[in-house]
Every structure is written in structure tokens, then in C-alpha cells.
Amino acid sequence: MSVELSVAAPRDCGECQIRHRAVCSRCDEDELTQLDQIKYYRSFQAGQTVLWSGDQMDFVGSVVTGIATLTQTMEDGRTQMVGLLLPSDFVGRPGRGEAPYDVVATTDLVMCCFRKKPFENMMLRTPHVAQRLLEMTLDELDAAREWMLVLGRKTAREKIASLLAIIARRDATLKLASLDAKVVFDLPLTREAMSDYLGLTLETVSRQISALKKDGVIVLEGKRHVTVPSMERLLEEAGDDSDGGMVS
Amino acid sequence: MSVELSVAAPRDCGECQIRHRAVCSRCDEDELTQLDQIKYYRSFQAGQTVLWSGDQMDFVGSVVTGIATLTQTMEDGRTQMVGLLLPSDFVGRPGRGEAPYDVVATTDLVMCCFRKKPFENMMLRTPHVAQRLLEMTLDELDAAREWMLVLGRKTAREKIASLLAIIARRDATLKLASLDAKVVFDLPLTREAMSDYLGLTLETVSRQISALKKDGVIVLEGKRHVTVPSMERLLEEAGDDSDGGMVS
DNA sequence: AGCGCCTCTTGATCTGGGTCAAAGAATTCA
DNA sequence: TGAATTCTTTGACCCAGATCAAGAGGCGCT
Incomplete structure (x- = not known):
């Protein structure tokens, strides 16, 4: 649960807005301003755990630089990575409270986050953000299923x-x-x-x-x-x- | 591509509306009527392929009775099931054209379908339907990732x-x-x-x-x-x- | 430089699950 | 009723990948 929160946001927002595939691409000026207001940056060192399985997850966001992994672990220590977050990838489950797996920074990591509640509110008001999110989730699902073939049969x-x-x-x-x-x-x-x-x-x-x-x-x-x-x-x-x- | 389309809808809609977790639970009368208008039933026999990987998918829907599987296959014939559809489960990707895997009925199967275009239009107008869909997709994603642990480490x-x-x-x-x-x-x-x-x-x-x-x-x-x-x-x-x- | 700590490579051996083969239920068909 | 088909079980054997073990870089530290 060691989460270094660096509210200092040295980066120009333009960067992450372009980079994260998430919410920005089709937002108008107004919406971007709204997003800006609930946005903040978080930095992690290589090896740091962003989130433990079961933790409350009060934000959504996307990777700006660095790499994070999603992993599941059995009691006896066997672990399986279930997702790989590269720059521009989105993390978080609108509507969900608990993280279903560990999120670990494998390199130094900068994330652009949005507080969840305001983000969800915004989602309700701007349908195309919800659409985008659904699209992204479907992409992830396809990737996960592709990966099931790799794990099961290759x-x-x-x-x-x-x-x-x-x-x-x-x-x-x-x-x-x-x-x-x-x-x-x-x-x-x-x-x-x-x-x-x-x-x-x-x-x-x-x-x-x-x-x-x-x-x-x-x-x-x-x-x-x-x-x-x-x-x-x-x-x-x-x-x-x-x-x-x-x-x- | 052998799809038996039985437009005859012997079942009372109430049944499937209650059963499929999909779109109905929070719809008002008006919206239900809209759904009714684009709804139809499809029946398949055990072993029949509902959809081949790569097929255009012009509907979304949910399983009313029976069981279907989602499978991926390599050229040499190795196959991996990537999803199991039990009654009330949803199939389909709003916003996607092609099915990314085979859908096969493993028992006799009845599905309640909605034509995709009208369904998507409705989704744009009624945010809670999109919300519901996102929730369901996140559920599926969690299940897929849980399954990755099973495949990889058990x-x-x-x-x-x-x-x-x-x-x-x-x-x-x-x-x-x-x-x-x-x-x-x-x-x-x-x-x-x-x-x-x-x-x-x-x-x-x-x-x-x-x-x-x-x-x-x-x-x-x-x-x-x-x-x-x-x-x-x-x-x-x-x-x-x-x-x-x-x-x- | 020397030491400790990682990450990575390579070898030797073992084993869980794959492969091949045969035969027992259960079901359908004639 | 028996024959064909499909699904399932069980046995015998084998091999890809796990496990155990020993080094080999590389890097930061004192």
C-alpha cells in the first residue's frame, strides 16, 4: 500500500491527453477542461506496488511512461500475470470498488489519474466517453482471450x-x-x-x-x-x- | 454459417427480459417497448455453429436456454475455449463488426437477439444501458483473467x-x-x-x-x-x- | 578493488500430463 | 436384436517443461 502520490504535475497535459487512448481523443474544449480539473499525476519506482488485490480503488487513469503489470497470486505463491500496461494503456474499472488483482510497476512509472467519482459523473454526462471505455474494455477482453489460447495451447x-x-x-x-x-x-x-x-x-x-x-x-x-x-x-x-x- | 433463424417467438418476452442480465433490468416501459421491437429469437441444435470467427456479427443477444461456447482455433487444429455462455449470459460486441472467435451451441440453444444497429442507437439514447453493458464486459474481463490463472498455473x-x-x-x-x-x-x-x-x-x-x-x-x-x-x-x-x- | 546482490544462463534429472492404443458404456439406427 | 456411432475410461509409455543446482556477468557500494 506504499503509494507515492506526487500531486506535482510537471508534465504538460497535452502529452498525456494525446497519449492515453482513454478519454481525450473526442473531447471538446469544455470537456477537456473538466478532465483537467480532476486530473493528477502519480509516480512510482520500479518494483513498487501501485495497488494490492482487494484495495479500494478510488481512481482510474492511464500509463504515461513506464510499465506496470496486473498479476494474480495463489496462496502458495504461484503467480500469473493477467495484463501488461504499456504507455497509453488504461487502468481502472468505473463502477467497481475493489481492485481484483495486484498492480505493480515493473519500471519507474508515471500515471495520469482521474478521481473515480468525478470521472464517473462525467461519464454519465458524456456518452462518447462511456462508449470509448466500453470499446477499450472489449479490446482488453479480446486480448485476454487471445492470451488464453497462448496459455492453454501453445x-x-x-x-x-x-x-x-x-x-x-x-x-x-x-x-x-x-x-x-x-x-x-x-x-x-x-x-x-x-x-x-x-x-x-x-x-x-x-x-x-x-x-x-x-x-x-x-x-x-x-x-x-x-x-x-x-x-x-x-x-x-x-x-x-x-x-x-x-x-x- | 448454418444459422437457423426462427423468427417465430413462442416464448413470452417477460421470460427472457427477466433472465438475461443484459439490458432489461432497469428499463422503463417505453424502453422495453423499444427493445421488443428489435427483438427476435434464434434456435440452434446441439453442435451447431452460431457464428464463425471472422463472420460479420449483426446482432447482440443473450442466452435464454442451453449452452454455447466461445472457442479459438489455431491452424493446426489446437483449440482453446475462451468463454462459456450459460443462460442469461450476453453475447456480442456493440461497435464491433467481426466475431473474434467461433460461437458454438453445445446443447440445444435458444437465444434472444437484438439487431445490432438499432440496439446501438438505443444505447446512445439510454446511458444506463451502456453502463450495464460496460459492467457486464468488466465482469467478463475479470472472469477471463481469473481463467488465465487457471490455465497458466494450476x-x-x-x-x-x-x-x-x-x-x-x-x-x-x-x-x-x-x-x-x-x-x-x-x-x-x-x-x-x-x-x-x-x-x-x-x-x-x-x-x-x-x-x-x-x-x-x-x-x-x-x-x-x-x-x-x-x-x-x-x-x-x-x-x-x-x-x-x-x-x- | 573487492564484496554482495541481482539477473540470467546452462546442465542434470525428474515428473505431470501428453500420446497412442484398446476396450467398455450409452445411444441411435436399421 | 444387433450394428454403428459417439462418448468415456483405463493402461502403457514418452517427452516438454519443471525442478534442483551451479556458475556467469553486471552493477552499486564501501
């Missing part, structure tokens, strides 16, 4: 390839890079976090990454810097049918 | 116990039975369907069910009729923390 190698593909695609989209060019990015997750995402052990993750490297599917510099020479090849390894758009 | 035995618990709880809720009493129900799924839900093979499903039976966690009469003497025990076997509410 081999370790396919799982790793799938995860790399998601990150690569997501990264490429943010950079507006062409999709057939080679993709370069830094892995935002530790091997352990990847294993939690994929329902594997970290040893298996490591081995499979080594294998993909040996087979030329990816090029690794250091432990985190990845180059994907051919997205097509990667997707093939992932067992994906040509495209398919799984995002967190 | 053993075969725990998976089976989890599935039985879901069905039992769901059934008990529908019947308004007390939660500590023993629960009796018929399995609505074949062993194969269960294996698709759980990311297992049907042989493993069979073996684990036998094991749970031998250990007295469940009592089986025939292949489908199940008695759960103690929900507590079953949940324990599922690795669940006391309660926890995963519903499709």
Missing part, C-alpha cells in the same frame, strides 16, 4: 515468440514504424516477469530465448536489447495466423 | 476442480440454493469440451475426474450427473482462496 517456444511479437508490434506501432522493416526494442520485462506472463518457469524462458537466438529468429545484444530481423518469421514461430492483433 | 486436478466449482456455483445461484448445502447438477460439457476449456487432453480430464471421484470430492452417477458433497472441499481442491467469484 508450446514454450511459441509462448515466447508470442510475447516478443506483442511487444515488438506494440513498440512498432508507437513508433509508427513500417511493419515489414526489422524491429528493435528493449525487453521491458525480466525473465521472471515473462515467465509469470506465460505460465512458465524463468529457466524455460531463458532456454527458449537462447534457442530463438541460436536459430536466428531474434538477435540479442546484452540481455534485453532485441532485434527482430523478420516479423513474419517471428509470427510464424508464435503459431499465429498471419496477423491477429493481441495487445494488452 | 495443475490438471485443480483445473478440473475449478471448472466443476464454476458450474456448481453458477448452477446453485440460478436455483437460489443455499451455498453450504450440497450441490447437484448435470455436466453440460463433454470431456472434450472440458479439455478445450482447461488446456488439457480429454484423457487427462477423464483421469482427473475419476481421481476426484475416488477421493470423494465428487459423486458421479452415470457420466454427467454430479453431486458435490462439500463445496468447501471442492474449492480447496481448486486451489481457490476461500471464495472468489469466477463466472463465465
Whole structure:
């Protein structure tokens, strides 16, 4: 429950309004002003827990910079990541009180938050915000279900390839890079976090990454810097049918 | 794409309006009349595919009687069930054109449908319908994420116990039975369907069910009729923390 | 520089669940 | 009534990935 609340908002709002896919894209001036009034920033350090499962959740918001994960844990410690929040992703459940899972910052993290009550009120008044929220939730649901296929039916190698593909695609989209060019990015997750995402052990993750490297599917510099020479090849390894758009 | 459309609506609407958690509960007379005008029934036989992945989906609706599954399939035939639709569950994505997965009737099935366009229009006019939809989608998302934990981290035995618990709880809720009493129900799924839900093979499903039976966690009469003497025990076997509410 | 602390890699071995195979219910059809 | 079909169970064996164990960088600290 160690939540550093930095009400100081050094960033210009324009930035986050453009970045978070959430509520801004179709708001008029008036509505943006309303949003501004209930908006604040929160910063977290890498490793910090934003929210524990069961906590009251009095805000909604979106990631500005950094990465957070949603995880569920069994009493005996087995944990499964159920969501990955990259910049521009939305967190929060309007109408819900309790967080259903832990939210953890895996890197230093800045979030743009809105207090929940006022946000909900605004939602009632501006239908297109509710629409947007529904759309986003449906996206998340699709992604979760895509991920169920990965967890339930894919081999370790396919799982790793799938995860790399998601990150690569997501990264490429943010950079507006062409999709057939080679993709370069830094892995935002530790091997352990990847294993939690994929329902594997970290040893298996490591081995499979080594294998993909040996087979030329990816090029690794250091432990985190990845180059994907051919997205097509990667997707093939992932067992994906040509495209398919799984995002967190 | 074999969709039997039975516009004949033998059922009184009251029934489905009460039953589907969807749009009706808070509608006034006027809105109900509007809904009536765009409502129709569809019947399917067991095994029939309601919708193929990629199909245009021109309706939304909810299950009146019977059971349907949402499944995703890889090119090589591996399939994963990603959702289970029991009576009163909602299907459809307002604002989306294509179905992202196959919808299959596993028993004879009756659905109460609304044509999508008019439904969406109505949604724009009546905010509480959109709210309700958002709530439902968030429920589904929670259920999907709960299921990711099952798929990623639970053993075969725990998976089976989890599935039985879901069905039992769901059934008990529908019947308004007390939660500590023993629960009796018929399995609505074949062993194969269960294996698709759980990311297992049907042989493993069979073996684990036998094991749970031998250990007295469940009592089986025939292949489908199940008695759960103690929900507590079953949940324990599922690795669940006391309660926890995963519903499709 | 030297030490402790992470994160990651790699090897050796074990095992839960997959695969292959066969045969027992239950149901439908003729 | 028996034959065909579908669903289910059970057995024997195997392998992908888990587990256990030992190092190998890398980085901040004193």
C-alpha cells in the first residue's frame, strides 16, 4: 500500500491527453477542461506496488511512461500475470470498488489519474466517453482471450515468440514504424516477469530465448536489447495466423 | 454459417427480459417497448455453429436456454475455449463488426437477439444501458483473467476442480440454493469440451475426474450427473482462496 | 578493488500430463 | 436384436517443461 502520490504535475497535459487512448481523443474544449480539473499525476519506482488485490480503488487513469503489470497470486505463491500496461494503456474499472488483482510497476512509472467519482459523473454526462471505455474494455477482453489460447495451447517456444511479437508490434506501432522493416526494442520485462506472463518457469524462458537466438529468429545484444530481423518469421514461430492483433 | 433463424417467438418476452442480465433490468416501459421491437429469437441444435470467427456479427443477444461456447482455433487444429455462455449470459460486441472467435451451441440453444444497429442507437439514447453493458464486459474481463490463472498455473486436478466449482456455483445461484448445502447438477460439457476449456487432453480430464471421484470430492452417477458433497472441499481442491467469484 | 546482490544462463534429472492404443458404456439406427 | 456411432475410461509409455543446482556477468557500494 506504499503509494507515492506526487500531486506535482510537471508534465504538460497535452502529452498525456494525446497519449492515453482513454478519454481525450473526442473531447471538446469544455470537456477537456473538466478532465483537467480532476486530473493528477502519480509516480512510482520500479518494483513498487501501485495497488494490492482487494484495495479500494478510488481512481482510474492511464500509463504515461513506464510499465506496470496486473498479476494474480495463489496462496502458495504461484503467480500469473493477467495484463501488461504499456504507455497509453488504461487502468481502472468505473463502477467497481475493489481492485481484483495486484498492480505493480515493473519500471519507474508515471500515471495520469482521474478521481473515480468525478470521472464517473462525467461519464454519465458524456456518452462518447462511456462508449470509448466500453470499446477499450472489449479490446482488453479480446486480448485476454487471445492470451488464453497462448496459455492453454501453445508450446514454450511459441509462448515466447508470442510475447516478443506483442511487444515488438506494440513498440512498432508507437513508433509508427513500417511493419515489414526489422524491429528493435528493449525487453521491458525480466525473465521472471515473462515467465509469470506465460505460465512458465524463468529457466524455460531463458532456454527458449537462447534457442530463438541460436536459430536466428531474434538477435540479442546484452540481455534485453532485441532485434527482430523478420516479423513474419517471428509470427510464424508464435503459431499465429498471419496477423491477429493481441495487445494488452 | 448454418444459422437457423426462427423468427417465430413462442416464448413470452417477460421470460427472457427477466433472465438475461443484459439490458432489461432497469428499463422503463417505453424502453422495453423499444427493445421488443428489435427483438427476435434464434434456435440452434446441439453442435451447431452460431457464428464463425471472422463472420460479420449483426446482432447482440443473450442466452435464454442451453449452452454455447466461445472457442479459438489455431491452424493446426489446437483449440482453446475462451468463454462459456450459460443462460442469461450476453453475447456480442456493440461497435464491433467481426466475431473474434467461433460461437458454438453445445446443447440445444435458444437465444434472444437484438439487431445490432438499432440496439446501438438505443444505447446512445439510454446511458444506463451502456453502463450495464460496460459492467457486464468488466465482469467478463475479470472472469477471463481469473481463467488465465487457471490455465497458466494450476495443475490438471485443480483445473478440473475449478471448472466443476464454476458450474456448481453458477448452477446453485440460478436455483437460489443455499451455498453450504450440497450441490447437484448435470455436466453440460463433454470431456472434450472440458479439455478445450482447461488446456488439457480429454484423457487427462477423464483421469482427473475419476481421481476426484475416488477421493470423494465428487459423486458421479452415470457420466454427467454430479453431486458435490462439500463445496468447501471442492474449492480447496481448486486451489481457490476461500471464495472468489469466477463466472463465465 | 573487492564484496554482495541481482539477473540470467546452462546442465542434470525428474515428473505431470501428453500420446497412442484398446476396450467398455450409452445411444441411435436399421 | 444387433450394428454403428459417439462418448468415456483405463493402461502403457514418452517427452516438454519443471525442478534442483551451479556458475556467469553486471552493477552499486564501501
